[in-house]
Amino acid sequence: MNEVTLIGIDLGKHVFHLHAQDAKGHEVFRKRLSRLQLLPFFSNLKAVTVVMEACAGSHWLARKLNQMGHVAKLVSPQYVRPFVKSNKNDYIDAEAICEAACRPTMRFVEPRTEAQQLLAALHRTREGLVTERTATINRIHGILLEFGIVIPLAKAMLRRLPEVLAVHDLPPRLTRIIERLYEHYRYLDQQVTDIERDLTTQLREDENAARLLSIPGIGMITASLLAAEVGSVAQFAGGRNFAASIGLVPRQHSTGGHSTLCGISKRGDRHLRYLLVQCAHAVMHRATQRTDRLGEWIRSMLTRRHPNVVACAVANKLARIAWAVLTKHTAYDASRLKFAD
Template sequence: MNEVTLIGIDLGKHVFHLHAQDMKGREVFRKKLSRMQLIPFFSNLKAVTVVMEACAGAHWLARKLDTVGHQARLISPQYVRRFVKSNKNDYIDAEAICEAASRPAMRFVEPRTEAQQLLAALHRVREGLVTERTATINRIHAVLLEFGIVVPLARATLRRLPDVLAVQDSPPRLIQLIHRLHAHYRYLDQQIADVERDLTSQLHEDENAARLLSIPGIGTITASLLASEVGNVTQFAGGRNFAASIGLVPRQHSTGGRSVLCGISKRGDKHLRHLLVQGARAVIQRVEKRTDRLGEWIRSMLTRRHSNVVACAVANKLARIAWRVLTRHTTYDAARLKLAD
C-alpha cells in the first residue's frame, strides 16, 4: 500500500467522507467515518496533511487535528468547485479538495483560534439581535400607522412609548399588543447592550484589537471583528491583499491587453466590509476638522468623485492601515501615512 501524504475531508454534520492520496496524486483509500470515529482514526494515523473546505466546523476540526500531529489546511469552497468531476457526491467532493490543495499556487485560509471564534460568534449574535430589534421597531410603527397613530422611530420616543399611547384614544387591545411588542423591543435592546459589553471586555484583553482603536473610523465593534476575522495577518502579502480579501478593491474584467475595472468585488466578509464603509463615512462627515494628510486626501477625493466612491476608497485605506498596524505591532501614526500606494 502506498504511503498516504494528503487526505481530503468532505465535512458533514454526522458523517465525514475521506479521500487519501500518495505523493503522486494516486488514490490510496476512501473512507466514511462518523463524528465519533474521526478523531480516533487520525490519532492512529501517521502525520499527514489534511485539507478541508473552510465551512462550519472546519476551524474546530483543524485545531483538533493539529493537536494529534497532523497539518490541517483550510481551502475556500469557491476554489474547490472547479475541480469537481462531472457527477457530484461526497467522495468526489473529497477528491476535488485534494486536487485543489495540490495546486502550487493555491491560497489557503488560516485556521482561527478558539478566542477568535468566540469573538466571531458574539458578532453574529449581535448582528442577528440588531436585525430583530429593527424588525420589531418597524412592526410597532406599522401597527400604529394602521390606526392613524404616527410615532417617531427615535430611541427616546420608543423608551416612553407607553406614555405616548396613554394620551391617544386607542382601543385597549391595541395598547395591550403594543405593550407586548415594546417589552420585546426592550428585551432585545438589553441583550444587545450585554453582548456589546462582552465585546468591549474581550477587546481590552486583546493587544492587537486595542491597537486598532487608534485608527480613525474604527471603534469597538469594528476592531473586535477585525481581530477575530483577520487571524494571522502574515497570510496576506500586503495591505492591498487584505483589502481585496474583504472585497474593497475593483473587480477586473480585462482581456486583450485592455484593462477594465468595475465596481468593488464585494467578496469576503460582508459584515466586516459594511462596518469599514460605515466607519469611513463617519471619517468623511468630520473631514473638515482633520488637518492631517488623510483629511487632505479625502477632501481632494471629494472634489472629483461621488461621496459613495470616496467612502469605499477610505474603507480600503482603513483596511490597509489596519493590516500595517497589526503586522508592525504599532499604533496609527498620521504623520507616517502613505496615500500613494
C-alpha cells in the same frame, strides 16, 4: 500499500468522506466515517497533511487535527469547485479538495483560534438581535400608523411609548399588543447592550485592540470584528491583499490586453465590509476638521469623485491601515501614510 501523505475531507454534519493520496498523487483509499469515528481514526494515523474546505466546523476540526500532530489546511470552496470531475458526489468532492491543495500557488485559509471564533459568535448574535430589534420597532410604528398615531423613530421617544399610549383612545386589545411588542423591544435592547459589554471586555484582553482603536473612524464593534475575522495577518502578503479579501478592491474583467475595472468585488465578510464603509463615512464627515494627510486626501478625492466612491476608497485605506497596524505591532501613525497621486 503506498504511504499516505495527503487526505482530503468532504465535511458533513454527521458523515465525513475521506480521499487519501500518496506523494505521487495516486489514490490510496477512500473512507466514509461518522462524526464519532473521525477523530479516533486520525489519532491512530501517522502524521499527514489534511485538507478540507473552509466552512462550518472546519476551524474546530483543524485545531483538533493540529493538536494530534497532523498539518490541517483549509481551502476556500470557490477554489475547489473547478477541480470537481464529471458528476458530483462526496468522494469526488474529497478528491477535488486534494487536487486543489496540490497546486503550488493555492491560497489557504488560516484556521481561527477559539477566541476568534468566540468573538465571531458574539458578533453574529449581536447582528441578529439588532435586526430583530429594528423589525420590532418598525412593527410598532406600522401598527400605530394604522390607527393614526405617528411617533418619531428616536429611542428617547420609544421610552415614552407608554405615555403616548395613555393619551390616545385605543382599543384595549391593541394596547396590550403594543405593550407586548414594547416589552420585547426592551428585552432585545438589553441583550444587545449585554453583548456589547462582553465585546468591550474581550477587547480589553486583546493586545491588538488598542492598536485598532487608534485608527480614525474605527470603534469598538469594528475593532473586535477585525480581531475576530483577520486571524493571523501573516496569511496576507500585503494590505491590498487584505482589502481584496474583504471585497473592497475593484473587480477586474480584462482581456486582449485591455484592462477593465468594475465596481468593488464585494467578496469576503459582508458585515465587516459594511462596518468599514460606515467607519469611512464617519471619517469623511469630519474630513474638513482633519489637518493630516488623510484629511487632505479625502478632501481632494471629494472634489473629483462621488461621495459613495470616496467612501469605498477610504474603507479600502482603513483596511490597509488595519493590516499595517497588526503586522508591525504599532499604533496608527498619520505621518507614515502613503497615497497614490
